[in-house]
Amino acid sequence: MARNDFQGSLDLLVLKTLAQRGKLHGYGIVLHIQRASDDLLRVEEGSLYPALHRMEQSRWISSEWALTETNRKAKYYRLTAAGRKELQEAEESFEQLVKGVRAMLKFA
Amino acid sequence: MALPRRIANLFFRSRVDREIDAEIEAHIALRIEDNVASGMTPQEARRDALVRFGNPTVAKERVASADLSLTLAGIGSDLRYAARQLRRAPSFALTAVLTLAVAICANAVVFSVLNALVLRPLDLPESQRLYTIEESELLNSYPDFRDLRDRNRSFDGIAAYGITEAGIDLGGNPTQIWDIEASGDYFDVMGIKPYLGRFFQRSDEHGPDSAPYVVLSYPYWKTQFHGDANILGRAVQINQHAFTIIGVAPPQFHGIERFFWPDVWTPLVEQAEVEGSNTLDERFLRDLFLIGRLKSNVTLAQAQGDLTSIADSLKKTYPADDDGLIFKLTKPGLGGNYLGPPIRAFMTGLMLLAALILLAACANLGGLFSARAIDREREIALRVALGSTRRRVLRQLLTEAVLISLAGGAAGIAGGVAVLRAVSVWQPISTFPIRMPVNPDARTYAVAVGLALLSGLLFGLAPVRQVFATAPWHIVKAAAHASPARRWFTIREALLVVQIAVCAVLLTGSLVAVRGLTRSLHSKLGFRPENAIVISTDLNMAGYSADRVPAMQKRMLDAFASVPGVTAAGMSDNLPLTFGTNEIYVYSSDASDFRPSRALSDTYAYAASPGFFKAAGTALLAGRTFTWADDKNALPVAVVNREFARKLFGSVENAIGQHFRLDAKTRLEIVGVVEDGKYNTLTEDQWAVYFRPLLQAPSTSTWNVVRTDRDPRQLAPQIYRTLRNLDSALPFTLLTWEKSLDASLFPARMAAISLGVLGLLGALLAVTGIFGMASYSVGKRLKEMGIRMALGAGRSELLRAALGRAFRLFAIGSAAGLVLGLAATRVLAYIVYEASPRDPFVLAGAVLAMLLLGITATWLPAQNALRIDPSKLMREE
Numbered sequence: 001m002a003r004n005d006f007q008g009s010l011d012l013l014v015l016k017t018l019a020q021r022g023k024l025h026g027y028g029i030v031l032h033i034q035r036a037s038d039d040l041l042r043v044e045e046g047s048l049y050p051a052l053h054r055m056e057q058s059r060w061i062s063s064e065w066a067l068t069e070t071n072r073k074a075k076y077y078r079l080t081a082a083g084r085k086e087l088q089e090a091e092e093s094f095e096q097l098v099k100g101v102r103a104m105l106k107f108a
Numbered sequence: 109m110a111l112p113r114r115i116a117n118l119f120f121r122s123r124v125d126r127e128i129d130a131e132i133e134a135h136i137a138l139r140i141e142d143n144v145a146s147g148m149t150p151q152e153a154r155r156d157a158l159v160r161f162g163n164p165t166v167a168k169e170r171v172a173s174a175d176l177s178l179t180l181a182g183i184g185s186d187l188r189y190a191a192r193q194l195r196r197a198p199s200f201a202l203t204a205v206l207t208l209a210v211a212i213c214a215n216a217v218v219f220s221v222l223n224a225l226v227l228r229p230l231d232l233p234e235s236q237r238l239y240t241i242e243e244s245e246l247l248n249s250y251p252d253f254r255d256l257r258d259r260n261r262s263f264d265g266i267a268a269y270g271i272t273e274a275g276i277d278l279g280g281n282p283t284q285i286w287d288i289e290a291s292g293d294y295f296d297v298m299g300i301k302p303y304l305g306r307f308f309q310r311s312d313e314h315g316p317d318s319a320p321y322v323v324l325s326y327p328y329w330k331t332q333f334h335g336d337a338n339i340l341g342r343a344v345q346i347n348q349h350a351f352t353i354i355g356v357a358p359p360q361f362h363g364i365e366r367f368f369w370p371d372v373w374t375p376l377v378e379q380a381e382v383e384g385s386n387t388l389d390e391r392f393l394r395d396l397f398l399i400g401r402l403k404s405n406v407t408l409a410q411a412q413g414d415l416t417s418i419a420d421s422l423k424k425t426y427p428a429d430d431d432g433l434i435f436k437l438t439k440p441g442l443g444g445n446y447l448g449p450p451i452r453a454f455m456t457g458l459m460l461l462a463a464l465i466l467l468a469a470c471a472n473l474g475g476l477f478s479a480r481a482i483d484r485e486r487e488i489a490l491r492v493a494l495g496s497t498r499r500r501v502l503r504q505l506l507t508e509a510v511l512i513s514l515a516g517g518a519a520g521i522a523g524g525v526a527v528l529r530a531v532s533v534w535q536p537i538s539t540f541p542i543r544m545p546v547n548p549d550a551r552t553y554a555v556a557v558g559l560a561l562l563s564g565l566l567f568g569l570a571p572v573r574q575v576f577a578t579a580p581w582h583i584v585k586a587a588a589h590a591s592p593a594r595r596w597f598t599i600r601e602a603l604l605v606v607q608i609a610v611c612a613v614l615l616t617g618s619l620v621a622v623r624g625l626t627r628s629l630h631s632k633l634g635f636r637p638e639n640a641i642v643i644s645t646d647l648n649m650a651g652y653s654a655d656r657v658p659a660m661q662k663r664m665l666d667a668f669a670s671v672p673g674v675t676a677a678g679m680s681d682n683l684p685l686t687f688g689t690n691e692i693y694v695y696s697s698d699a700s701d702f703r704p705s706r707a708l709s710d711t712y713a714y715a716a717s718p719g720f721f722k723a724a725g726t727a728l729l730a731g732r733t734f735t736w737a738d739d740k741n742a743l744p745v746a747v748v749n750r751e752f753a754r755k756l757f758g759s760v761e762n763a764i765g766q767h768f769r770l771d772a773k774t775r776l777e778i779v780g781v782v783e784d785g786k787y788n789t790l791t792e793d794q795w796a797v798y799f800r801p802l803l804q805a806p807s808t809s810t811w812n813v814v815r816t817d818r819d820p821r822q823l824a825p826q827i828y829r830t831l832r833n834l835d836s837a838l839p840f841t842l843l844t845w846e847k848s849l850d851a852s853l854f855p856a857r858m859a860a861i862s863l864g865v866l867g868l869l870g871a872l873l874a875v876t877g878i879f880g881m882a883s884y885s886v887g888k889r890l891k892e893m894g895i896r897m898a899l900g901a902g903r904s905e906l907l908r909a910a911l912g913r914a915f916r917l918f919a920i921g922s923a924a925g926l927v928l929g930l931a932a933t934r935v936l937a938y939i940v941y942e943a944s945p946r947d948p949f950v951l952a953g954a955v956l957a958m959l960l961l962g963i964t965a966t967w968l969p970a971q972n973a974l975r976i977d978p979s980k981l982m983r984e985e
Contacts, residue, residue, distance in 0.1 A: 044162065
C-alpha cells in the first residue's frame with residue numbers, strides 16, 4: 001500500500017528538493033518548495049527541522065555547517081545514496097497514492 | 109548519525125541543544141534578511157520571520173526528541189523509570205539484588221580460587237612448555253636426574269629441586285627459613301632473569317661444595333635486608349656453613365609450586381652443607397622434583413617416548429635401584445601433579461555447588477519476577493490500553509531486570525573481592541610458607557558480570573509470555589484477584605521446588621563435611637595431640653655432628669623432662685601427619701634379593717627416642733619400647749605398629765621376637781607392638797609402620813614431643829627458654845601439637861568451611877524463597893480467607909488453605925534434596941575423613957534444619973493469615 005501520511009509527503013518534498021538543488025540549508029528548502037510549487041505548498045517551518053533530523057538519523061541526508069552568500073553560518077543538507085533510493089521509493093509510492101485517490105474520485 | 113555520536117548526544121544534551129539553537133537562529137536570520145531585502149522595516153521583518161517559524165522552543169524540543177527517541181535515548185529514560193519503579197517496590201528490589209549478590213559472590217570467590225589453583229597458567233615465560241617429570245611415586249633420585257638431563261633429546265633443559273628447612277644466621281638471632289635446593293639449570297629452565305646480581309648456574313657446579321652461593325627471594329630480601337642492594341657478596345651462615353649472597357629473584361618468582369613461597373635458593377651441590385648429609389650419589393633415594401622445559405618443536409608424545417626409552421635403559425643398567433622405573437610428564441605447580449587430582453576434584457565439586465547456589469538464586473529470582481509481573485498485570489494492561497506497544501513494555505521489564513542484575517552483580521563482586529583479599533593474605537598452615545594469591549583478575553570479573561546478567565535476564569524475563577498474553581480490556585475490567593495466571597503459578601512452584609532441593613543438597617553436604625571434621629579431630633590418630641608441645645630442631649643447623657648429636661639430644665630431653673609440669677618427653681625424626689614420611693620397603697629375614705618387587709611390604713619408617721611413645725601418648729600393645737641401652741652397639745631392634753604385625757606375622761603376639769630386613773646388612777628384631785595410627789593423611793588406608801631407636805638410626809633433625817599435665821601454652825615460654833639456654837645458636841620452632849596438625853587438617857577444614865558457607869547461603873536462599881512464596885500466596889488470597897473466616901473456618905483450616913501449598917512444595921523439595929545430598933556426599937568421603945552420608949546425626953540434622961527453615965520462612969505469613977479481620981477486609985473490597 002502506498003504511504004500516504006503527511007510526514008511521508010514532507011519527506012518526499014525535502015528529498016526531492018535536495019535532489020534538484022544539491023546542497024541546501026533549511027530555510028532554502030522552505031523557499032524552494034514554495035517557489036517550485038508556485039506557492040501552492042507552504043512547509044510549516046517549525047516542522048521542517050524535526051523531519052530533517054529524523055532523515056539525517058536514517059542516513060538519507062547528511063549535514064555540514066557552511067557559510068551562506070551573506071556570510072552567515074548555516075547547516076547545509078545534502079542527499080546520500082540511501083536518500084536517493086528512498087526518494088525513488090517515495091516518488092513511486094506517491095504516484096500510487098495519487099493514482100488511487102484519482103481513481104476513487106472518478107468512481108461513479 | 110553514527111552510533112557513538114548518538115551515545116555522546118545522550119550525555120551532551122546541551123551540545124545538541126546549542127546546535128539546534130544555532131540552526132533555528134540561522135533560519136530566522138535568513139528570513140529576516142530576505143524580508144528586509146523585499147522592503148520591510150527591520151521590526152516588521154523580524155516579527156514576520158518569528159510568526160512564520162512558530163514557537164522555536166517547541167521546534168527545538170521536537171528536533172531533540174527526533175534525535176533522542178531512537179533506542180539509546182529510550183534506554184536512558186527507561187533506566188530512570190525502572191529505577192523509580194524499583195524504588196517504589198523496595199522489598200522486591202532488595203530481595204532480588206541480595207539474592208543475586210549472594211550467588212554472584214559465592215561464584216566469584218570459588219571461580220577465583222579455581223582460576224588461581226587450576227586454570228591460570230604459571231607466571232613464568234612460556235609456561236606451557238614446562239612439565240614435571242614424575243617417577244611412579246613422584247620424586248626422583250639425583251643420579252637418575254643426571255642421566256635424564258644428559259641423555260634426553262626432547263628438553264631445552266631439566267632441573268632438579270628439593271624443598272628443605274634450614275637455619276640461617278645473618279649475624280644475630282638464628283632463624284629457620286625455607287630453602288629450595290636446586291640444580292644449576294634451575295633458573296634457566298624457569299626462564300627468568302635475576303632482579304639483582306646473578307643466579308647460580310650449571311657452570312658453577314664442580315662437584316660437592318663447589319658453589320656456596322645463595323639467591324634470596326624478593327620478599328625475604330625486602331623484609332630481612334630492607335631492599336639493600338649492597339648485600340651482594342655478603343656472607344651468611346646457613347646451618348653453620350658460609351654462603352655468599354649472589355642475587356635476588358624477581359618479585360613475583362617463588363619457584364614452580366603455586367602456593368609455596370621459599371625464602372632462599374641454594375645449589376643442590378651444597379646439599380651436604382645444608383642438610384648435613386649427601387644423597388646425591390644414591391640412585392635409590394628419591395627425594396627430588398624434576399622440572400623440564402620441552403623443546404618448542406617436540407610434542408608431548410615424543411618427549412614421553414624419549415623418557416620411556418631412557419627409563420628402559422636405566423632399568424637394565426641398574427636393576428637393583430631402578431627396578432620398575434617409569435617417567436611420566438605431568439602438569440607442574442601442585443607438587444608436580446601429586447596434589448592436582450584431589451584439588452581439581454575438590455574445586456570442581458565446589459564450583460558445581462556454587463553453580464547450584466546460582467541456580468537456587470535464579471529460581472528465586474524467577475519466582476520474584478513472576479510474582480511481581482502478576483501484581484503489575486493491571487499496570488501493564490493499562491499501559492497497553494493507553495497505546496504503549498508490547499515491545500516497549502517488554503523493554504521496560506528488561507531494563508528492570510538488567511538494573512537488578514547489575515546491582516546484584518556489583519554487590520556480589522564487591523563481597524567477593526573482600527573475601528578474596530582476606531584469603532590472599534591468609535597463611536593457613538603455621539609450619540609451612542603457604543600463600544594463596546587468589547586476587548580476582550579480569551577473567552573473574554568477566555565471569556561474575558556475565559553470570560549476573562545472564563541469570564538476571566533469563567529469569568527477569570520469565571514473565572514475558574505473560575505480557576504477551578495480556579488482553580488489556582480483560583484485565584482492566586476484572587479485579588486483580590481474577591487474574592488468569594494459574595499457569596505461571598505452577599512454573600513458580602516448580603522453580604521453588606528446584607530451589608529448595610538445591611538448598612537441601614547444600615545443607616546436607618555441609619553437615620557431612622562439618623561432621624567429618626569434628627570426627628577427624630577426635631579420630632584415633634595413634635597419638636594424643638592435646639596437652640603436648642612439639643619442638644622441631646635440626647642440630648645440623650647449629651653445627652652438631654657425629655657423637656655430639658645423640659649427646660645433645662639426650663641433654664635436650666633431660667632438660668625438657670625437668671621442667672615442672674612436664675610428664676614425658678621424647679623425640680622422633682618425623683612426626684606423623686606433619687608432611688614427613690620415609691617410605692621404606694621391608695624384606696623377610698632370609699631375603700637375598702632386595703628389589704622393591706620382592707619386598708614383603710611398603711612401610712613408613714620412623715626413628716624414636718626412649719620415652720617417645722609415652723610422650724606421644726601412643727599405646728604399647730605388646731613387648732617393650734626403647735631404652736637408652738638400645739644404642740648402636742646393641743642388637744638392632746624395632747617397634748612396629750599393629751598393622752605391620754598383622755600384615756607380616758598374622759597377629760600382635762606372633763610378631764614379638766620376629767625378624768625382618770631392610771637390606772643385606774640390616775636385620776631387625778621386633779621387641780614391641782604399638783597401636784595403629786594416621787601417618788601421612790587422615791584419609792589414608794592403614795599403613796604398616798616400624799620404629800627404630802634413634803640411637804641406632806640417627807638423625808640430626810628431630811621433633812621433640814613434650815607432654816604436660818596442664819595447658820601447654822602456659823609451659824611454652826619456659827620450654828622455649830630451656831632450649832635457648834642449652835644452645836643459643838640452635839634455631840627451632842615451638843608450637844602446640846594441635847597447631848602443628850593444621851596442615852593435615854587443612855583439606856578437611858577447607859572442605860568444612862567452604863561447604864559450611866555454601867550451606868548457609870543455600871539456607872538463606874531457601875528461607876527467602878519460601879518466605880516470598882508464602883507471603884505472596886497469603887496476600888493474594890486475603891479476600892478468600894476473609895470469606896472462609898466469616899463462614900466459620902478454624903485456624904488450622906485457614907492455615908492449611910493459606911500455606912498448605914507452600915509447605916507441600918517445601919516437603920517435596922526437601923525430600924528430593926536430602927536424597928540427592930546423601931548421594932552426593934559419597935564424593936566428599938575422599939576429602940573429609942569419615943564423612944559418611946549414612947551418619948544418623950547428619951540425617952537427623954539435615955531434616956531438622958530443613959524443618960526449622962520451613963517454619964522460620966512461613967512464620968510471618970502464617971501470622972498475617974491468622975490476623976485477618978474478615979469484616980474489615982470485606983468492607984475494603
